[in-house]
Amino acid sequence: MFASDIVRYALGTMRRRKLRTTLTSLGVTMAIAVIVALLSITQGLQTSVENELSGLGTDTLTVAAKDGSSLLINDTAKIEGLKHVSVAVPLVQRTGYLKEGNTTVRVSIVGMDLEKYREAYSEAFVAERGSIPSDASNDVVIIGARVYDPGDNGTVQFPLGSSAKVLKQESYGKEVGDLYYSGNVTGVLNTMGSLSVGVLSDSSIYIPIEQAESFYGTDQCSLIIVKLQDDSQAARDQVAAAISEQFGGKVTVSASGFIHNVVTKVFSTLDLFLVGVAIITVLIAGVGIMNTMTVSLIERTREIGTLKSLGLKDGKVLGIFLCEACIVGLIGGLAGTGLGFALASVISSFLNDSALLSWSGLGVYGNIVITPELSVATAAVTVAFGVIVSVLFSLYPAWRASRMSPMVALRHE
Amino acid sequence: MAALVRVQGLCKTYLSGNVKVEALAGIDLDIYPGDFLAISGRSGCGKSTLLAMLGALDRPTEGKVFIGDVDLTTLDDAGLSEIRSKIGFVFQSFNLFQNLDVVENVELGMSISNVPRAKRRSKAVFMLELVGLGDRMDHRPNELSGGQQQRVAIARALARDPAYLLLDEPTGNLDSRSAIEILRLIQQLNRRGATIVMVTHDPAIARQAGRSITIKDGKIDSRSTTIKVSPRR
Numbered sequence: 001m002f003a004s005d006i007v008r009y010a011l012g013t014m015r016r017r018k019l020r021t022t023l024t025s026l027g028v029t030m031a032i033a034v035i036v037a038l039l040s041i042t043q044g045l046q047t048s049v050e051n052e053l054s055g056l057g058t059d060t061l062t063v064a065a066k067d068g069s070s071l072l073i074n075d076t077a078k079i080e081g082l083k084h085v086s087v088a089v090p091l092v093q094r095t096g097y098l099k100e101g102n103t104t105v106r107v108s109i110v111g112m113d114l115e116k117y118r119e120a121y122s123e124a125f126v127a128e129r130g131s132i133p134s135d136a137s138n139d140v141v142i143i144g145a146r147v148y149d150p151g152d153n154g155t156v157q158f159p160l161g162s163s164a165k166v167l168k169q170e171s172y173g174k175e176v177g178d179l180y181y182s183g184n185v186t187g188v189l190n191t192m193g194s195l196s197v198g199v200l201s202d203s204s205i206y207i208p209i210e211q212a213e214s215f216y217g218t219d220q221c222s223l224i225i226v227k228l229q230d231d232s233q234a235a236r237d238q239v240a241a242a243i244s245e246q247f248g249g250k251v252t253v254s255a256s257g258f259i260h261n262v263v264t265k266v267f268s269t270l271d272l273f274l275v276g277v278a279i280i281t282v283l284i285a286g287v288g289i290m291n292t293m294t295v296s297l298i299e300r301t302r303e304i305g306t307l308k309s310l311g312l313k314d315g316k317v318l319g320i321f322l323c324e325a326c327i328v329g330l331i332g333g334l335a336g337t338g339l340g341f342a343l344a345s346v347i348s349s350f351l352n353d354s355a356l357l358s359w360s361g362l363g364v365y366g367n368i369v370i371t372p373e374l375s376v377a378t379a380a381v382t383v384a385f386g387v388i389v390s391v392l393f394s395l396y397p398a399w400r401a402s403r404m405s406p407m408v409a410l411r412h413e
Numbered sequence: 414m415a416a417l418v419r420v421q422g423l424c425k426t427y428l429s430g431n432v433k434v435e436a437l438a439g440i441d442l443d444i445y446p447g448d449f450l451a452i453s454g455r456s457g458c459g460k461s462t463l464l465a466m467l468g469a470l471d472r473p474t475e476g477k478v479f480i481g482d483v484d485l486t487t488l489d490d491a492g493l494s495e496i497r498s499k500i501g502f503v504f505q506s507f508n509l510f511q512n513l514d515v516v517e518n519v520e521l522g523m524s525i526s527n528v529p530r531a532k533r534r535s536k537a538v539f540m541l542e543l544v545g546l547g548d549r550m551d552h553r554p555n556e557l558s559g560g561q562q563q564r565v566a567i568a569r570a571l572a573r574d575p576a577y578l579l580l581d582e583p584t585g586n587l588d589s590r591s592a593i594e595i596l597r598l599i600q601q602l603n604r605r606g607a608t609i610v611m612v613t614h615d616p617a618i619a620r621q622a623g624r625s626i627t628i629k630d631g632k633i634d635s636r637s638t639t640i641k642v643s644p645r646r
Contacts (some may be wrong), residue, residue: 303510305508309508327586
């Protein structure tokens with residue numbers, strides 16, 4: 001029997017058993033769909049996070065006070081005196097409001113030395129509109145892209161040159177005493193996207209550090225960003241150790257490389273989790289396939305006997321069953337890959353629309369946008385995986401069919 | 414004339430649970446080219462087991478089965494498959510493939526023997542016309558009557574030019590009219606030179622064969638030859 005005849009015969013049998021074929025394929029479809037959905041979401045998430053983290057650079061360190069201790073704005077002088085340090089930027093971060101006329105929006109207020117910060121993040125801290133003055137007066141306010149135009153549709157809330165009130169968190173609805181001051185909007189930052197760099201965020205406003213000191217009546221800062229003269233691991237380690245020693249171990253020093261490492265570790269763990277899910281899913285689908293094929297074998301015992309009485313050899317009987325498994329796997333693999341990607345798109349869309357992926361920490365604020373990813377190569381691998389799973393779990397029933405005695409098979413009722 | 418099939422001291426014992434069942438207990442038989450041999454006997458006498466041995470479907474416990482010079486008892490599974498592809502089987506319940514239409518059913522046996530596709534179709538059409546089903550080729554087996562389905566099975570068996578035809582109760586599932594038609598077709602084929610071995614439990618049908626043996630308790634109980642007298646004109 002030629003290979004083409006085996007394929008034709010297998011297709012004919014499957015056409016006749018449409019429901020069984022559909023149900024078996026559905027098992028493979030669901031297994032592959034789950035794997036593809038998880039894979040493409042994870043891949044999309046990883047790419048999104050990595051892309052955003054790449055903006056952090058590797059030549060900066062973030063210094064934060066440990067619980068129970070504090071960092072002073074003046075502490076930057078100590079850090080700037082260290083070897084390999086280019087500049088140290090203190091940041092005062094608070095939550096508050098920006099108001100102009102009837103418009104009030106909740107924002108993250110960041111007090112910083114604008115000039116030094118531009119030195120630390122020369123590529124990211126750039127005005128899309130207006131400018132970031134180098135000798136900023138105290139009433140300068142730089143705003144993020146979403147504060148300027150929340151819907152990114154030309155509806156501007158705080159035009160350049162406008163005078164806006166910067167309100168403390170506790171001042172909402174009051175506007176009394178020293179709970180606010182009036183600032184001039186002089187610049188709008190470039191759109192940062194889903195994840196912020198350093199402390200830059202589309203929904204933040206930036207004011208001079210001196211203004212923040214007096215407005216909040218504090219000499220403490222939330223973070224100090226340290227820009228290094230070079231991005232070698234040795235320099236990072238040396239400066240981190242020196243800062244830690246200088247502050248008596250009461251601060252945490254994080255390198256962006258550290259964040260990269262954490263992210264890599266998280267995704268490695270996620271990959272392991274994925275493998276686990278894949279194994280469980282495949283086992284469930286595989287047992288289903290084996291069950292269906294075994295039932296099919298019992299149903300088709302006389303057919304096998306007749307084929308053997310016509311002289312069909314054991315290997316060809318095996319071939320027919322495995323060919324059917326192959327086709328089931330192919331249908332399930334293709335459908336599962338398509339369904340899985342569609343599922344991933346729906347889930348990602350839901351996650352992106354919800355606030356589940358908004359987060360902050362280690363000087364990074366923002367929300368992650370997941371775009372599910374599925375390369376042609378990955379899709380091909382998942383389809384092939386469907387075929388392999390189907391064939392593997394059909395091996396035993398197919399082998400049993402091939403080894404069946406023609407006499408016994410023909411007498412089967 | 415040399416025998417086409419020689420059976421010598423054939424025994425077959427089955428285990429049914431812990432009980433040994435002796436299905437064949439020493440059968441000696443020669444089948445010659447052009448024979449029409451009927452094997453009859455009561456249910457369970459061993460006639461179907463003997464047919465299975467003649468068709469290389471099963472192995473004997475003792476004894477030999479020769480097809481020409483080939484001793485079937487020395488062959489492995491692949492060798493037996495090869496032999497089966499040279500024998501035509503017709504079963505009581507037709508054993509047609511419902512996923513294939515009539516002409517494809519006839520082609521299937523040839524495709525197993527690796528006959529090229531173009532040749533298969535013309536041969537299948539010829540065989541179906543021979544058995545009087547030239548107009549039912551595109552039908553599915555379940556769209557045909559029992560007699561017609563048995564004709565398809567005979568066409569399938571004949572299409573590979575088998576060394577001999579083994580018929581297992583070919584009229585067992587048919588009404589009397591269809592049974593007579595099938596019997597006539599078998600006789601016609603025999604007159605054209607086909608060697609036929611037919612198992613039947615019906616003595617009346619067995620009498621239609623040129624030669625018949627009756628099996629009882631796994632042994633040949635009687636042998637007879639039918640002398641056909643042509644009617645006077």
